[in-house]
Amino acid sequence: MRQFFYLLVVTNGLFLASCNNNMADKKAGSEDTTFSYRPLYHFTTDSNWINDPNGLVYANGQYHLFAQYNPYGDKWGHMSWAHAVSKDLFEWNQWPLAIPEIKNNDSTTIMIFSGSAVVDSFNTSGFGKDGQIPLVAIYTSHVDKNGKGLAQHESLAYSVDEGKTWQQYANNPVLDIHLTDFRDPKVFWYAPEKKWIMAVVRSLEYKVQFYASADLKKWNLLSEFGGVGNVDKIWECPDLFPITVEGSNEQKWVLSLSAGHPQKGFIAVQYFTGNFDGKKFTADKLDYPLYIDYGKDFYAGVTYNNIPASDGRRIMIGWANCWNYANDIPTKGFRGAYSVPRSLTLKQTAEGLRLFQLPAAELNNYEQDLYSETSVELNNTSKSLDSVKGTALDISFELKADAGATAGINVFKSGDEETTIAYTAATKTISLDRTKSGDTSFHKDFSSVETVHLNNADEKIKLRILIDKSMVEVFVNDGLYAITDLVFPKHSDGGIELFAKNGTAVFMNLDIKNVAKTIH
Known part of the structure; x- marks a missing residue:
């Protein structure tokens, strides 16, 4: 295990800095999305x-x-x-x-x-x-x-x-x-x-x-x-x-x-x-x-x-x-x-x-290290990363799962509300599930699961996941595949959870960074 020694300090800093991420939302109530849906590091016009x-x-x-x-x-x-x-x-x-x-x-x-x-x-x-x-x-x-x-x-x-x-x-x-x-x-x-x-x-x-x-x-x-x-x-x-x-x-x-x-x-x-x-x-x-x-x-x-x-x-x-x-x-x-x-x-x-x-590599200039772990092994269970929360993050890890297992990560998690990125070993597929991501009621076509089959998949799958208020971008195996979806969480907790179902999965070189950028 190689968790950063200064994790507590940085994590506390994350909550202090969450004027950009969480606290402004909570002041207005846990379901007030007036501010929270505007991304921090993705381009939007002023109005x-x-x-x-x-x-x-x-x-x-x-x-x-x-x-x-x-x-x-x-x-x-x-x-x-x-x-x-x-x-x-x-x-x-x-x-x-x-x-x-x-x-x-x-x-x-x-x-x-x-x-x-x-x-x-x-x-x-x-x-x-x-x-x-x-x-x-x-x-x-x-x-x-x-x-x-x-x-x-x-x-x-x-x-x-x-x-x-x-x-x-x-x-x-x-x-x-x-x-x-x-x-x-x-x-x-x-x-x-x-x-x-x-x-x-x-x-x-x-x-x-x-x-x-x-x-x-x-x-x-x-x-x-x-x-x-x-x-x-x-x-x-x-x-x-x-x-x-x-x-x-x-x-x-x-x-x-x-x-x-x-x-x-x-x-x-x-x-x-x-x-x-x-x-x-x-x-x-x-x-x-x-x-x-x-x-x-x-x-x-x-x-x-x-x-x-x-x-x-x-x-x-x-x-x-x-x-x-x-x-x-x-x-x-x-x-x-x-x-x-x-x-x-x-x-x-x-x-x-x-x-x-x-x-683009310039994104690194706005990132702060939050959490790092060499290996996390889960057997038909889940693990909440309680010390790491956020709604503007850059998450990367490698994943190895048993032949019958489905494993991955839930982001924007608050109770049953979550957006799920999962790898299913039996079918060699990556999916992004936004059916429980928050507000999906505004259009019949929004609630969905996106799936991509990984041809010639190696034993280890590499994932890099960007989340930013209302956006999720997933890059698989150094960007050979990508999945981009909007999500509209009703809560601003920003929880992170790893999981493995129907078998064992190992998460390797887990690295989570806060994107400390203010709206332009």
Whole structure:
């Protein structure tokens, strides 16, 4: 056993610091969730509704993050781009509204739907002035009249003051193929041929189209990809990016997009690995569909443009919500949050190439050690970690269970209220059960159990679990699998409990850290 000598001091510190975690909730009563549902270390806007992350770009030493945002309320509508910046992906400073919806004289409105942003380093667009390098946003201009979508095309806005203010391009739209569902452009610079590439979806046809441009204004169709993977739901939010296979010099390309879920009727992000030659994406022959995340609450994930080569990471952020119930979740003062920024890697496995993902390393800068144990063995029983409580934690351990056993951890525990992450050895499955997580009454689709089968599972399973007020993110086996779900506890006790059923399980290298961050 290697429990920290200063555990008592740190644990006491946790309770003193729980103005951020627990005590503010208890002052208002054990079931007052006005404060407790807003995450501490996951991005939210100061108020109102958000959905897809947009325009992820690194520029001038800062990570820029834009968001599908309703400036007027906490339900979907009036889509505009909110804007925030950060130097470390966790401490965000929200800037003024970047790109608001446009009201036309003919009673139509142009909503600013999803898209991307680029640093136009060579001023190919001509938007730059006096040597100032422009930031250019490429978004879907969604034409709406009285709640009916009339058209979708791609348009530009630009900034010449490092993103502080934005101006619409006078000759918008720049790409119009006269469809009502043609959206979510992801644009990046393709250096080998010195041109811009756009991936954009014909949503109802399950197709991604690729276009090229020299100046971001005139676009030519190159090719299209589609008809494979999950086609249960419309396709949205494509991303195309290069990534090196870990442990080699081989470069592959990944095409990701938002579509259906392994459980029909829900939404998720799927991906394909393959090659891109500047014109066409060709997928590897793998057992598609492959998913970024198996939870109900990870969607519209996209990656950052322009991260310096000296850093070299590919970082993705997703919307932590689900369209089935997104307008109904029981939050107050805000509605919508984003996943933790995730660093993606591509590795060879026994089943072929797979994406792995783990929280961006900058999260470590906000963490405080709470509890560490070399080994805990349980035989058909449970163990409450009474000295460790919290609602914003980073928990990791390895787990080995008997062939007939189910073992795991309950978080956000208070009496019978709990969210359960479990490994069932007989079926080699990891599950996240939120049926007893608290308030599940607001929508019939919310109460659920998410399950993922671990192919070629080793004897020991590695788990890393992030919890943050109303969010649970589970990373399995160094991030080969992920499960993200929202939860809405009615109590703020933040109890932690280990358990083993129908046999013996050993929890090894158990490490629990408090994420000591205040709301931005």
